[in-house]
Amino acid sequence: MDELIGALRAALPAEAVLTDPDVTASYAHDMASFCEAGRPAVVVLPRTVEHVQHIMRTATAHRVPVVPQGARTGLSGAANASDDCIVLSLVKMDRILEIDPVERIAVVEPGVVNAVLSRAVAEQGLYYPPDPSSWEQCTIGGNIGTASGGLCCVKYGVTAEYVLGLDVVLADGRLLTTGRRTAKGVAGYDLTRLFVGSEGSLGVVVKAVLALKPAPPQQLVLAAEFPSTAAACEAVREIMGRGHAPSLLELMDRTSLQAVNAMAHMGLPESTAALLLAAFDTPDPAPDLAAVAELCTAAGATEVVPADSPAESELLLQARRLTLPALEALKAATMIDDVCVPRSRLAAMLDGTAAIAEKYGLTIGVCAHVGDGNTHPVVCFDPADEDEARRARESFDEIMALGLSLGGTITGEHGVGVLKREWLARELGPVAMEVQRGIKAVLDPLGILNPGKVL
Template sequence: MSVDLLRELAAVLPPEALVTDPDVLESHRRDQAGWALAGVPRVLVRPGSTTEVQAVLRVASAHRVPVVPRGAGSGLSGGANAVDGCIVLSLTRMNRILELDRRGLYAVVQPGVINGALKSAAAELGLWYAPDPASWEFSTLGGNLATNAGGLCCVKYGVTGDAVLGLEAVLADGSVVRTGGRMVKNVAGYDLTRLFVGSEGTLGIITEATLKLRPRPPRATTLVASFPTLVGAGAAVTEIMAELRPSLLELMDRTTVRAVEAARPMGLDVNAAALLLARSDAGGEQGVAESTRMAAICEAVGATFVAHSSDEAEGELLMGARRFAFPALERQGSTLLDDVGVPLSRIPDLLAEVERIAGQRGVLIGTFGHAGDGNMHPTIVFDPNDPDAVARARAAFDDILHAVLELGGTITGEHGVGSLKRPFIARQLGPETHRLHLTIKSAMDPLGILNPGKLL
């Protein structure tokens, strides 16, 4: 069977698109979720066109062989992890920006285009592609689409799905579908575009996307505020969001601030319970007014230090502290990065629960994230060479997910379910909604070959 599989793939792909070298296969077994299990693939394919993706899926369907799609491998949930005997389908060769329309405010791209490459190309026309996951410099747009990735500016501009006008996707049997279009408003038929975005490669392989572009926003004003209590920081978040629409609203807890300051001294308040960073990109007097109002709100709810600046260099310095949060925690040991979301009013409760769990399990947990939309990243730090520490870290990870569901939240805000959080998806969705998901999956992938063991 495997000889026939390879022979048939070789017949429909150019030689450079078919890889069986064990070392290369090993490097394509998993994404960045070190805890998630990964199998051993039979072959790696690197199609260069939609037609070649179709051919691969027709062969896979004929042999009933699983297909695991993959971008840059920067995912954090095991969504791109191989299963034994599968075809790993890498989309990195499909890396062209096909169209960039300044007047129509859209771009047409292949899935292997790097997020940052689209940003740079758009900037040359005075435009901006808004979605900005932390991995924007190296993650592919196909991977961003598969997980419905977020980022720092989501609070104002939305997640990846909010920037998608239309898609081209290849189904399990090799047929091609197109959804949406190039228009801003389009309500004809079911919203299949939204169905594919965030489906983690379980319903089809996205081979082209039409994405919204925006005029480049004005220079931002940046605010930083320190709080003696988590409740105060949470109150600032809810008050700001009730009145304003910042372009960024980020939070770091004490553990994270101390990790950043230890690795890269910046004069941050290491005794504060939480540090809040906010931005307004309204521009001009309005931007200054919004920043001033955010500062007043922070002071009114108990901030011990508040500063804001329209100087771009100072703003980037402060943003650097936030972007360095995860690398700083990584320097203290192995990490298990979580990705959860709660209603804005429950952010203080989430932070308090994380502190309780850290104490109960005897682990270090630093929490940072996108406070403006309730999407936080509790990050467990542990010694991978200590079996007891590993066990306690795993238990803490599960504890956090249980706590989030009790708070009416979600087990993932932007990284996806993958295989890492699959045991929790049924509880979040509920039995009827979970059954509907399975029905849709069965209808679109009746042989169950598309990224099995992920999401559902």
């Protein structure tokens, strides 16, 4: 290890190489529960592409694993260290290199925080839509690594749809440029999409060209209370089936509503089984909101309340954004699932999750991007209670199995990481797994990039 650290320091600033065990231990894991994490040998914080290339060449020469990291807000263990690895933290590569309002692109380094980019482009009348719940902390590199989504996905899509091109340092230190800066381009295989969602297992992203959109008008939100999740999901079916294009379509179940009230005293309706939030950001959202209100009432909503102003709308959205922190406050630990199912199977997914919670005697709150079928069951438990921790793990697995049985996927936006690795083969099958392992072998023949993740 002394030889490795000496080689790293040969071309890195002294402050970029961290070896204090207490410091390196703080970089060992992301925010996922039940995920193994090792002790890194060293943490490096490069500031340039050349620094990253040196790190990868050194790792290759010494046959040492490298774990790329962003802000470590992930929920699958994808950023967890392995024993004696190099943790490659990209948070210091945080420059917005270019914003071009004519081409509607931004060129950024991986350590740029999502919210920082969003505010910077907004100053030029532009919009970067992907907005994970952790957007105030998470980085663009991490978003690309996990192909993350957010509240706006139902209308604007996920991170993968906004990544036009990448600069990627490969395992041997070579620099690969993929994609384009143009609005169109189909030259060769789509290597850009290959790296999006690869969780640092194929290369280290050091620059990204991102597509932007014109800034939309401020959205207005409608809140509808339902006596059952089935009724709320029927409203979702009708809203999407009738061709409406909400900028947001979210659901909070009773457990989530009660948790948010307990933490933030927001006065949300705790007696209702589900609260549906629908938003539109068209120049005149009133007709859309009125039409959706009628559909909600027809589906069985007991009360439908449209927001009168953007400020009131933001208050409702704040309640939705507080769901995960509020559920985390209920117990010492949580496991956050992100099973995505067809919209037509949402009711079965939500009701099935409630049955699993009752079966295992656990608190499981659900918030969901119901507009695109993406549910977030949150299993709350005490890790110090061995029996409760066991039940939490079993319920988590049963929720994933339920999602697959309904024609869904084990992860809509959080990634595979360590947490769901054993489930990937069940979803993809042997042929797809063989192809993916073959791709990994071409780009990382020594297997040093984020070992033990995804595959």
